[in-house]
Structure formats: structure tokens, C-alpha cells
Amino acid sequence: MGKRIKKIAVFFSLLFFITHSIHTQDTGSQTLSQIITNIQEAYNIQFNYAEDVIKGISLKPPNKKLSLQGIVSYLENNTGLSFTLMGDNFILVKPNTERVLCGYLKGKDNLQTLPFATVQTPNSFTTSNENGFFQIKIKDEADLVTIRFLGYKTVSKPYNQFGATGCIDVYLQPDFKPLSQVIISNYIASGINKIDNGSFQIDFSNLKILPGLIDNDVLQSVQAFPGIQSVNETVSNINIRGGTHDQNLMLWDGIKMYQSGHFFGLISMYNPHITQTVSLRKNGSDVSYTDGVSGTIAMQTEPEVNQVFKGSIGANLTDVNGFADIPISASSSIQIAARKSISDFVETPTYTAFFDRISQNTEVASNTTTITNADKTFDFYDTSLRWIYNISDKDEVRVNFINVHNQLLFNENAVVNQQEESRDSKLSQNSIAGAIHYKRVWNDRFKTDLEIYETDYKLKAINVNILDSQRFLQENIVSETSTKLKVSYKLNDRLQLLNGYHFVETEVTNLDDVDNPLYRFLVSEVVRTHGVFSQLGYKTLNNQTNLNLGLRYNYIGKFGKSIWEPRLSFNHRFFNHFTLEILGEFKHQNTSQVINFQSDFLGIEKRRWQLSNDKDIPVITSKQISMGLNFNHNDWLIGIDGFYKIVNGITTQSQGFQNQYEFDKEKGSYDVTGLDILFRKHIKKFNAWLSYSYMNNRYRFKDLEADYFPSNYNISHTATMGVTYALNNLQLSGGLNWHSGKPTTHPVFGNEIIDGKINYEDTNASNLNDYLRLDASAVYNFKLGRKTRANLGISVWNILNKENEINNFYRVKDESIMETVQKSLGFTPNAVFRAYF
Incomplete structure (x- = not known):
């Protein structure tokens, strides 16, 4: 009983102590209004504030021994408000914004x-x-x-x-992306990285500047990598390790695209302001990819929902453009981008240089002596949209849309039967595509991705002949539907399994239609392909080793054809600064571009898409292996990469012959052995690089020649040198591009014509003159307001105005040989202004 009384007494004693302490604290606190009044009287100073700013704030009064500055600091630390001394006797009180x-x-x-x-x-x-x-x-x-x-x-x-x-x-929230990471940042310049799965990535949000480019051009930028070039300076003819452009898989947010550029190849058609990253794979592709026997260029918009509005508007000497990233809710945002050429309003020096380049040696530039071309106009625009909606923490939907248009129009004028006549000839090129992606994360190990897209491409030309009262209509149409399901399962922290199914239906239509005399040739074909794939990804816990090993099975129902495609990418880091890389792949594709006649589509766009028929137009297949070694230390990067590639199923029509094989239709193959080397050094604000590529690219057409002979794309030696310099808000860049001349076939000197035909030397036994181009660019960044910034840039392409030869061909006229030489872009300036808000 006594113990219980003692416990009760202790309990009430503690309760009294706590109550007394709280009462003491309460009585020791004052409202901020009271404290301010006391300070004003004691220090003869005036406080200025809004009543609602200090309302409800109470605290212990500051020590009376403190100085006025000490009291201000005490109030700031204990109220969360800002007290600013204005002059000698005035203090401004406001909410603390930090x-x-x-x-x-x-x-x-x-x-x-x-x-x-x-x-x-x-x-x-x-x-x-x-x-x-x-x-x-x-x-x-x-x-x-x-x-x-x-x-x-x-x-x-x-x-x-x-x-x-x-x-x-x-x-x-876990995000089950492939187990990949950057192993070499700033591979060539800022924003260009090398990934451990064998790919390269350009992050346009971090990309600073490249020689000759002031507005980021997606497909011009990828040509900065060794082994990537364009034999005719266009983004519609990008050659990855000696392959043709149609052998590149072009993806925009997973949608396969059959068109590449504006101005028929001089400008990329993919708006860089909505395209955040570009991934380039020369080898070792993921098993979820099909097509692209030479390489893959995959463009990706921003993958996350944006919570704050941001946008930009800009103009350069070819177009005006705008971009907006608009938050719809906390779980949804939409991005919209658009560009429109300015040639309707003003013809700039850049526009003139571009127009002259695409129209040279074509019917647009010059017609017969009795026909005059007039009112030549060119117009292009593109619009892009990306919408993301996070349905829940586990479900995400993404919708994409893109529409691209090019049009060339001119009048043909002549005097017919003593009367002036005028008719329009025009060429249009259009791509429109849409896709829906649904991703679900089922748990911390299991994720599914469903991708469905429809992509359509149309090339149309109307060529009139006033003298013969003739209209010639040509069309090339591609329509493709794709459904892909990917299932990712994380076995543990080191292993991840990727499985999936892929269905593709491709329809290609070609039309030639003449009204006088009546002639119509229409071919429309469809090929459906089913693909099943599986890939195991392995990564060590210390991230030193990365392996992706996969197999893809394809079945083409129309031909009853089965194609097995193993894929490999291996990356291992050792001795801290060295990286070994081994890549390999088998791939195939059912579509290719061919040239029926050099005058097709007014001679500007000669290539048309066609489907394989597994006979005279085979399914194209490739095998490739490469091995590389990189050293990265103390801002030095040295990389060397050797490769071998063989591609079967090509045709002479797809290779652009303009010699004795121009009208042959034969099947064959090519193989390429090559070496890519890169040196890069970063010194404070300077970044410099030098790349070199060697390539031996050979054709084998058994029905044409018994032996191998050089490919039309055999650019044996290529060297690129560039430097960038950043000084506060100013960025400068310059670069030199050189490569050996494109292979060509000359007539035999002294015996050029036999029986009215050109007597050619051995195929591609000669070369055009070496190519040399010097470019420079500069961009200055500045602020227009508290939340608005801008940049102003200038660039010059081909500063030396060197007339590089990019192609040539011969024709017989009046029993003599005539040579036509196509030249590169000359001195081409550009300027840009862009505001970001």
C-alpha cells in the first residue's frame, strides 16, 4: 500500500512539473507584434510589414543585451521571415523566399x-x-x-x-529500363556519350555546339561519329560503315520512318526541340529491333511528365520554329513542336545555296532550249506531338504524332503553235505517322511494354512536257503497321530477361502514269513478318562488365522464309581506364530503295522504296562483328574499333550506278573491312578531337564481273578534326572534314566510244578529287528577363568555298563524250535567334 502511494505521489509531482514548465514557456512567449512594438520603442526604429505576414507568430523575446543586428538575426532564424534593414531607422519585414x-x-x-x-x-x-x-x-x-x-x-x-x-x-518508382549506363561521357563533345551496350547517345539538352551547326540538326549531328558520313552531304544519304541510306533503321519514338530530310536531304526533318536524345548503333543491336542491316538511328522525346510550362520560339535563315511543353495535370503533359520554311516571305543566301544544290543537273535547273522554267518555289513544314499520361504509379501511356511535308513547284513555259503556254510541274514528299505506347510495371521485377504504330510515306511528282502535251505522274507510297510487345523480367540485381513478339505489315505501291500516249503501270505489294525474340542482360554489381546476348526469330509468311538472328554486345572495364567492347549481329530487311531512272521524280528524288519478292529482289541479310578498345583518363580519350561486315541480297538498282551497269538488274553482295580511330582531349574550356576511318568496301556481282570491285560507297580514308571553346556565355567551334574521293568509272582515254556506246575502264578504278570542307559556328547565350533566356548564333558551312566533287557521270552527245560533275554546297552562311521561356 505504501509503495502505491509513493508511485501516485511521483506521478502527480511529474504532472505538476510538466504543467508548470508548459505554463512557464507559454507565459515566456509573446506575439511577434508585441515584440516588434517593444523593439521600436527601445531602439527608436520603425518596422514596415503587412498584418497577415506576422499574424499567428509567437516566440520568446530576444535577449535585451543583443545589438540591433543580433536581434534581426534572431528574428529571422526563429520566424522564417526576412528582416531587411533599410537605412538607419527602417526595417522591412516580408516572407522569406529562400x-x-x-x-x-x-x-x-x-x-x-x-x-x-x-x-x-x-x-x-x-x-x-x-x-x-x-x-x-x-x-x-x-x-x-x-x-x-x-x-x-x-x-x-x-x-x-x-x-x-x-x-x-x-x-x-522503379523504372525497368535496360541495364545500360554511360561509360564515356563527352565522347566527342559535351552531350555526346558512349553507352555500355555498344551504342552512342547525343543528349540535345546538354549538347553545346558542333562545327557548322547552330541549330541542332539530328541527322547532321550523328555524322560527327567515326564511320558515319554522307557521300553527297545530305541527311537522306547517310552511310554507316559503307552501307546505303536505305539500310539504316530510322526510329522516332519507336516509329519507323521512311523519310529523312527537308530540302530533299539538306536539313533533317526531325525537329530537334522535341527530340531530346538520339541513339546510334553501328552494331550489336537489341533483339527488339528489326530492319537496318547497316545501323540504327533511334530518336527519343523526353520520357518524363513535365510539371512546369516551358517553350521556345526561334528563326534561322531557312525556317521559323516553335516548341511548347505544356503540363496538363500532375500526371500528364504534352509537347508540341512545329517548323515552317520562310521562303514564302524572303529568299535568304542559305535558301539560295540549298535550292541551287538540290536542283543542279536536274530538269528544275535547266530545261530544253525552247522551254523556260519560271516561278520556282520550295516550301516545307513539320509538326510533332508527344503526350504522356501516368495513369497510376504502375501504368503509363504515351502518344506520338508527326507530319512532314516538302513541296517543289515551278512553271514550264513555251511557245506552241505561236501561242504562249504555261503548265505546272511539282514534286511533293510527305510523311505522317502516329503511335501509342502502353507501359505497365507489375511489380519490382516484372514490366511490359506494348507499342503500336502506323507510318505512311508518299512521294509524288507531276512532270509536264508542253511541247508534246504530255503529263507524267509518278508515285511511291509506303504504308506500314507494327505491333510489338516486350516483356522484361528482372531475375536479380545482375540479370534481366527480355522477351517479346513483333508483327510488321508493310505495303509499297509504285505508280507510273502517262496521259499521252495512255500508259499506266501500278505495282502494289504487301509483306508480313512475325518476330519472336529473347535476350539475357548481365551486369556485374561493380558495373565493370556488361553483357547482352539475344536471339531473334523472324518468319516471312509470303515467302515461307525463316530467319534466325543472334545478337551480342559485351563491354568490360579493366585497369580503371580501359574498356574492351565486342559487338556482333545478324539482321535482315524487306524494303530497299532503288533507282529505275536517274530522271525519276524530276531528277531531284531519284530513289523509290520497293519490297523484296525473294526472287530478283531478295531479302537483304547482314552479318557483322566488331571489336574495340578505349582508354579514358586525365581528359584524354583514345578509341580504336575494327569491324567486318557482309551484306547479301543487294541489287545494282539500289547502289546508284551511273556507268555501264546503270540499267542492269542483278543481285549481289558487298563486304566491308574497316577501322575507326578517335582521339579527344579536354583542356579546361577547350575540347578538341581528331577521328580517322579506314574502309575497304567491295562489291560482288557474279553475273557482272568475276572478281570483287570497289563499291560506289568505298570512301577509303576519312578524317575529321574539330575544336570547341566555351567562354562564359560564348561558345565557339570549328572543324575540318576531309575524305578521299568517291569511286568513279572513266571512259578509256583515247578510245572513249565504241559502236556509239561509252567504252568504260575497269569499274570504279578511279576516284574523284579529295573532299575538303572547313566549317565554323558561334553561339552567344544571354538573358532577356528573369525567366527568359535567349541565344544568338552564326555559322558558315564550307568557309573556303571549295567546289568539292561529289558525283560525276558521262553521256554521249553528237558522237562525243560529255561529262557532268555535281558539286557540293559552296560557302553557306546561317544565323539563328531563339528565345526560351
């Missing part, structure tokens, strides 16, 4: 803390510590906070949406 966001980063799948994640605002940057804790200063409630951690979805939202009251827990 806040601190702090918390612990955790994975939503396993609740484990995430150390060394990056946390960024427009003005600050930090990383979480080993316990996942982070703390970062916030200047404005609307400041965008971005949190990134490998293997998890990026969180990007304004500070005021975190609901921060003290330090909080922030949960990141």
Missing part, C-alpha cells in the same frame, strides 16, 4: 534508402548521402526540383507540390 527542402530518398519497391542520388533545382545541386538524406536550398516555391537515381523514374515537380513540412520521405 526555403530548404530536405528528406530521405527511398525506393518505393523495397523502401531501401537511395544513396548518392542527384537532386537539382534551377539554382542548386546536391546528392543524397549514404543514408539517402538530402538537403537543398529553394529560392522560390515554383522552383522545379528534379531527383534522379539510376534504375528509378526521375521525379520532377515544383517545390510547392512536395508538401514539405520539415524533412520528408520521398519515394522513387
Whole structure:
């Protein structure tokens, strides 16, 4: 009984003590209004504030021994308000706009803390510590906070949406992307990286500047890599390790595209302001990819929902363009981009140079002596859209749309029966495509991706002949539908399994229609392909070794043909600074571009798409292996990569012969042995690189010649040198491009014509003159306002105005030989202004 009384007494004593302490604290606190009144009387100073700013704030009065500055500091530290001394007797009180966001980063799948994640605002940057804790200063409630951690979805939202009251827990959603990471950053220049799966990536959000380019051009930029070039300076004829352009798989957010450029190849048709990254694969493709026996260029828009509106408008000497990223809700945002040529309003020196380049040696530039071409106009535009909606933490839908248009129009004028007549000839090129992607993360190990797209391409030309009262209509149409399901399963932290199914239906239509005399030739074919694939990805826990090993099975129902395609990419880092890479792949494709006649489509766009028939137009297949070694240390990068590739099923029509084989229709193959070398050095604000490529590219057409002979794309030696310099807001870049001349076939000197035909030497036994081009560019960044920035840039393509030979051919006229030489772009300036908001 006595013990119980003692416990009760102790309990009430503690209760009295706590109550007394709270009462003492309460009686020791005063409202901020009272404290300010006392300070004003004691220090003869005036406070200026809005009543609602200090309403409801109470605290202990500051120590009377403090100085006025000490009292101001005390009030700021204990109220969260800003007290600014204005002059000698006036203090301004206002809300403190600088806040601190702090918390612990955790994975939503396993609740484990995430150390060394990056946390960024427009003005600050930090990383979480080993316990996942982070703390970062916030200047404005609307400041965008971005949190990134490998293997998890990026969180990007304004500070005021975190609901921060003290330090909080922030949960990141797992993102089961392929186990890939950057192994060499700034591979050539800032924003260009090498990935451990064998691919290269250009991140346009970080890409600074490249020689001759001021507005990022997607397909011009990829030509910065060794082994990638264009024999005629166009983005519609990009050659990856000696292949033709139609052997490249072009993907825009997973949609296969059959058109590449504006101005019929001088400008990329893919708007760089909505395209965030470009991935280039020369070998070792993922098993989910089909087509592209020479390589893959995959463009990707921003994969995350944006919470804050951002946009840009700009103009250069070829077009005006705009971009907007519009948040719809916390879980949805839409991106829209558009470009339109300015040739309707003004003809700039850039436009003139481009027009002269595409029209040289064509009917557009010159007609017969009795026909005059007039009112030549060219117009292009493109629109792109990307919408993302996060249905839930596990479900995401993405919708894409793209529409691209080019049109060339001119009048043909002549005097017929003593009367002037005029008729229009025109050439149009259009692509329109749409896709829907649905991704679901079922749990921390299992994810599915469903991709469905429809892509359509149409090339149409109307060529009139006034003297013969004739209209010639040509059309080339491609329509393709694709459905792909990918299933990813994470076996453990080192192994990931990818399985899937892919169905593709491709229809190609070609039309030749003449009204006088009546003639109509229409061919429309369809090929359907089923593909099943599986790939195992392995990565060591220390990220030193990465292996992707896969197999794809394809069945082409129309031909009853089965094609097995193994794929390999292996990457191993050793001795800290060295990386060994081995890549290999088998691939196939059912479509190719051919040239029936050099005068097709007014001579400007000679190539038309066609489908394989497994007879005279075979299914194209390729085998490729490569091995590379990279050394990266102390801002030095040295890379060397050797490769061998063989491609079967090509035709003479797809290779652009303009010699004795121009009208032959034979099947054959080519093989390429080559070496790519890169040196790059970064010194403070300077970045310099030198690349060299060697290639031996040979044809084998058994029905034409018994032996191998040089390919039309055998550019044996290529060298590129570039330098960039950054000084505060100014970026400068210059570069030199050189390569040996394109192979050509000359007539035999002294015996040029036999029986009215050209007597050619051995096929491709000669070369055009070497190609040399010097380019430069400069961009200056500046602010237009508190939230608006801008840049102003100028560039010059071919500063030396060197007339490089990019092609030539011979014809017989009046029993004599006439040579036609096609020249590259001459001195071509450009300028850009762009504002970001």
C-alpha cells in the first residue's frame, strides 16, 4: 500500500512539473507584434510589414543585451521571415523566399534508402548521402526540383507540390529500363556519350555546339561519329560503315520512318526541340529491333511528365520554329513542336545555296532550249506531338504524332503553235505517322511494354512536257503497321530477361502514269513478318562488365522464309581506364530503295522504296562483328574499333550506278573491312578531337564481273578534326572534314566510244578529287528577363568555298563524250535567334 502511494505521489509531482514548465514557456512567449512594438520603442526604429505576414507568430523575446543586428538575426532564424534593414531607422519585414527542402530518398519497391542520388533545382545541386538524406536550398516555391537515381523514374515537380513540412520521405518508382549506363561521357563533345551496350547517345539538352551547326540538326549531328558520313552531304544519304541510306533503321519514338530530310536531304526533318536524345548503333543491336542491316538511328522525346510550362520560339535563315511543353495535370503533359520554311516571305543566301544544290543537273535547273522554267518555289513544314499520361504509379501511356511535308513547284513555259503556254510541274514528299505506347510495371521485377504504330510515306511528282502535251505522274507510297510487345523480367540485381513478339505489315505501291500516249503501270505489294525474340542482360554489381546476348526469330509468311538472328554486345572495364567492347549481329530487311531512272521524280528524288519478292529482289541479310578498345583518363580519350561486315541480297538498282551497269538488274553482295580511330582531349574550356576511318568496301556481282570491285560507297580514308571553346556565355567551334574521293568509272582515254556506246575502264578504278570542307559556328547565350533566356548564333558551312566533287557521270552527245560533275554546297552562311521561356 505504501509503495502505491509513493508511485501516485511521483506521478502527480511529474504532472505538476510538466504543467508548470508548459505554463512557464507559454507565459515566456509573446506575439511577434508585441515584440516588434517593444523593439521600436527601445531602439527608436520603425518596422514596415503587412498584418497577415506576422499574424499567428509567437516566440520568446530576444535577449535585451543583443545589438540591433543580433536581434534581426534572431528574428529571422526563429520566424522564417526576412528582416531587411533599410537605412538607419527602417526595417522591412516580408516572407522569406529562400526555403530548404530536405528528406530521405527511398525506393518505393523495397523502401531501401537511395544513396548518392542527384537532386537539382534551377539554382542548386546536391546528392543524397549514404543514408539517402538530402538537403537543398529553394529560392522560390515554383522552383522545379528534379531527383534522379539510376534504375528509378526521375521525379520532377515544383517545390510547392512536395508538401514539405520539415524533412520528408520521398519515394522513387522503379523504372525497368535496360541495364545500360554511360561509360564515356563527352565522347566527342559535351552531350555526346558512349553507352555500355555498344551504342552512342547525343543528349540535345546538354549538347553545346558542333562545327557548322547552330541549330541542332539530328541527322547532321550523328555524322560527327567515326564511320558515319554522307557521300553527297545530305541527311537522306547517310552511310554507316559503307552501307546505303536505305539500310539504316530510322526510329522516332519507336516509329519507323521512311523519310529523312527537308530540302530533299539538306536539313533533317526531325525537329530537334522535341527530340531530346538520339541513339546510334553501328552494331550489336537489341533483339527488339528489326530492319537496318547497316545501323540504327533511334530518336527519343523526353520520357518524363513535365510539371512546369516551358517553350521556345526561334528563326534561322531557312525556317521559323516553335516548341511548347505544356503540363496538363500532375500526371500528364504534352509537347508540341512545329517548323515552317520562310521562303514564302524572303529568299535568304542559305535558301539560295540549298535550292541551287538540290536542283543542279536536274530538269528544275535547266530545261530544253525552247522551254523556260519560271516561278520556282520550295516550301516545307513539320509538326510533332508527344503526350504522356501516368495513369497510376504502375501504368503509363504515351502518344506520338508527326507530319512532314516538302513541296517543289515551278512553271514550264513555251511557245506552241505561236501561242504562249504555261503548265505546272511539282514534286511533293510527305510523311505522317502516329503511335501509342502502353507501359505497365507489375511489380519490382516484372514490366511490359506494348507499342503500336502506323507510318505512311508518299512521294509524288507531276512532270509536264508542253511541247508534246504530255503529263507524267509518278508515285511511291509506303504504308506500314507494327505491333510489338516486350516483356522484361528482372531475375536479380545482375540479370534481366527480355522477351517479346513483333508483327510488321508493310505495303509499297509504285505508280507510273502517262496521259499521252495512255500508259499506266501500278505495282502494289504487301509483306508480313512475325518476330519472336529473347535476350539475357548481365551486369556485374561493380558495373565493370556488361553483357547482352539475344536471339531473334523472324518468319516471312509470303515467302515461307525463316530467319534466325543472334545478337551480342559485351563491354568490360579493366585497369580503371580501359574498356574492351565486342559487338556482333545478324539482321535482315524487306524494303530497299532503288533507282529505275536517274530522271525519276524530276531528277531531284531519284530513289523509290520497293519490297523484296525473294526472287530478283531478295531479302537483304547482314552479318557483322566488331571489336574495340578505349582508354579514358586525365581528359584524354583514345578509341580504336575494327569491324567486318557482309551484306547479301543487294541489287545494282539500289547502289546508284551511273556507268555501264546503270540499267542492269542483278543481285549481289558487298563486304566491308574497316577501322575507326578517335582521339579527344579536354583542356579546361577547350575540347578538341581528331577521328580517322579506314574502309575497304567491295562489291560482288557474279553475273557482272568475276572478281570483287570497289563499291560506289568505298570512301577509303576519312578524317575529321574539330575544336570547341566555351567562354562564359560564348561558345565557339570549328572543324575540318576531309575524305578521299568517291569511286568513279572513266571512259578509256583515247578510245572513249565504241559502236556509239561509252567504252568504260575497269569499274570504279578511279576516284574523284579529295573532299575538303572547313566549317565554323558561334553561339552567344544571354538573358532577356528573369525567366527568359535567349541565344544568338552564326555559322558558315564550307568557309573556303571549295567546289568539292561529289558525283560525276558521262553521256554521249553528237558522237562525243560529255561529262557532268555535281558539286557540293559552296560557302553557306546561317544565323539563328531563339528565345526560351
